[in-house]
Structure formats: C-alpha cells, structure tokens
Amino acid sequence: MTERILITGAAGGVGTLMRPRLAREGRILRLLDIAELPPAGDGEAVELVTASVTDMAAMEAACAGVSAVIHLGGHSLEREWADILDVNINGTYTVFEAARRQGVPRVVFASSNHAVGFAPRADGEVAGNAFPRPDTNYGVSKVAGEAIASHYADRYGLDVLCVRIGSCFERPKDLRMLSTWLSPADGARLLEACLSTPDPGYRVLWGVSDNTRRWFSLEEAKAIGYVSQDDSEAHAADLLAEHGEPDVSASPHHLVGGIWCSPDYDTAK
Numbered sequence: 001m002t003e004r005i006l007i008t009g010a011a012g013g014v015g016t017l018m019r020p021r022l023a024r025e026g027r028i029l030r031l032l033d034i035a036e037l038p039p040a041g042d043g044e045a046v047e048l049v050t051a052s053v054t055d056m057a058a059m060e061a062a063c064a065g066v067s068a069v070i071h072l073g074g075h076s077l078e079r080e081w082a083d084i085l086d087v088n089i090n091g092t093y094t095v096f097e098a099a100r101r102q103g104v105p106r107v108v109f110a111s112s113n114h115a116v117g118f119a120p121r122a123d124g125e126v127a128g129n130a131f132p133r134p135d136t137n138y139g140v141s142k143v144a145g146e147a148i149a150s151h152y153a154d155r156y157g158l159d160v161l162c163v164r165i166g167s168c169f170e171r172p173k174d175l176r177m178l179s180t181w182l183s184p185a186d187g188a189r190l191l192e193a194c195l196s197t198p199d200p201g202y203r204v205l206w207g208v209s210d211n212t213r214r215w216f217s218l219e220e221a222k223a224i225g226y227v228s229q230d231d232s233e234a235h236a237a238d239l240l241a242e243h244g245e246p247d248v249s250a251s252p253h254h255l256v257g258g259i260w261c262s263p264d265y266d267t268a269k
C-alpha cells in the first residue's frame with residue numbers, strides 16, 4: 001500500500017535537505033510551500049502544493065489522505081511579532097486543526113533549540129523536554145507550537161513528536177554548530193523514527209547528531225529508535241583553525257541559543 005506524507009515548508013532549508021532523503025518505495029511525499037518547489041525529478045514520487053500554512057481550506061485539502069504531516073513551515077529566523085504570530089503560531093494551529101479534521105493520526109512538529117535558547121549550557125546536558133526558555137519571538141512561536149501540539153495530543157489523541165532541531169545544514173557553519181549540528185542524514189533518520197515509532201503519544205526531543213561537543217540529550221530521541229551516525233567533529237578542523245577553541249563559559253557559547261540571546265539580537269516590535 002502506498003503511504004502519503006505531507007511536508008509543509010518543503011522549499012525551505014530543512015525541507016530541501018529532507019526531500020531526497022525521505023523518498024521511499026511505496027511512499028508519496030506531498031510537498032507544500034508558498035515558495036516555488038523544484039519540479040518532480042525522474043521517478044520521484046511527489047505531489048507539489050502551493051499554499052500557505054495559514055490557509056485552513058488549503059491545509060484541509062493538503063491533509064486529505066495523508067498518514068502523517070511533517071510540519072516544517074513558517075519563518076525560520078527572528079521576525080517582528082505580527083509576522084511570527086500569523087505564520088508561525090496561527091499557521092501551526094491551522095496545520096494541527098486541518099490534520100485533526102482530516103483524521104491524520106500523526107504530526108511531527110519542527111520545534112527549535114530557540115524554544116530553550118536562554119537555558120545555560122553550563123548546567124550540563126539539556127534534557128529533550130527541558131522547560132521552555134525562548135530567546136526570541138521565533139523561540140516563543142516554537143514554544144507555542146509545542147503547546148498546540150500537546151493540546152491536540154491530549155484532547156484529540158493525535159500522536160505528536162516535537163523535534164527541537166539544533167542546526168540542520170549540510171555541514172556545521174560555525175563553532176557553535178559543532179555542538180548543535182544535526183546532519184541531514186541524521187535528520188532523515190530521526191524523522192523516520194518519528195514516523196514509525198508505535199504509539200508515541202506526545203513527545204518533545206532534541207534533533208541533534210551524536211557530536212563529540214554535543215550538549216543536548218539524545219535520550220528522548222533514542223527512546224523512539226533514533227541512532228545517530230554522524231559527528232560534527234569530522235568537520236571541526238577548519239573551523240578550529242580559523243576561530244580557535246570556543247570558550248563555552250562566555251557569550252555567545254554559554255547559552256543554548258548562542259547569539260540569538262545577545263542584547264543586539266532583538267527585532268521585537
């Protein structure tokens with residue numbers, strides 16, 4: 001039987017990295033974004049949908065017949081409050097409500113390390129479900145998304161996994177990412193675990209590779225069957241040669257959110 005999985009924000013950074021890595025025999029990826037999506041490649045089993053996550057009718061149509069939603073859509077950087085409220089918070093509500101109306105049993109929500117950005121890393125390993133300490137409007141929207149997810153899990157019985165993604169890029173781009181990196185291959189492994197783990201209920205977990213310099217816990221992700229195969233240390237030499245060893249007791253490395261926690265990083269309006 002063919003399964004259909006809806007990915008919102010599929011044209012974004014993480015969506016673009018996941019598209020080829022989540023392709024499977026017997027699976028159709030329904031890719032949704034307001035931005036243009038690259039057309040289907042040869043033999044690629046995709047359906048392309050141009051729509052906003054804030055459009056309830058479009059989201060209901062997009063959720064029809066899917067077995068899971070991977071919700072990556074929304075602003076991925078700090079924005080002023082009105083934009084975050086509309087796209088990230090109302091958009092996430094719309095995705096969950098559309099999924100519920102269409103009987104979609106499972107949603108994977110892309111949360112972020114910025115939901116707990118002000119957590120000090122000196123406190124030791126940060127638990128997957130550490131109490132929210134958002135560092136920006138964007139971080140607040142991820143906490144709100146986790147709350148919406150929890151509501152839909154408890155009230156309507158959806159299985160929901162909130163993945164607090166560290167930094168998902170082809171390779172770590174700076175010293176901080178030596179700790180926070182989620183390799184694309186590990187990202188796909190983690191999403192597969194989120195899609196297949198039986199009866200997860202509501203979970204909050206870190207999306208991170210098993211980096212030597214990691215300070216996010218992998219316990220919650222391991223509990224659903226995730227096995228990381230990557231370590232940012234393989235990419236460390238060039239970054240360390242250029243910048244030297246990071247002082248993890250000082251800004252920007254002493255808090256989970258890095259420079260997002262600095263006083264200059266403030267676009268709140």
Ligand code: 15L
Pocket residue numbers: 076077112113114165166167168180
């Ligand atoms: C995020 O949540 C952002 O979406 C991404 O662009 C990165 O900046 C990442 O966090 C990070 O903290 O590296």
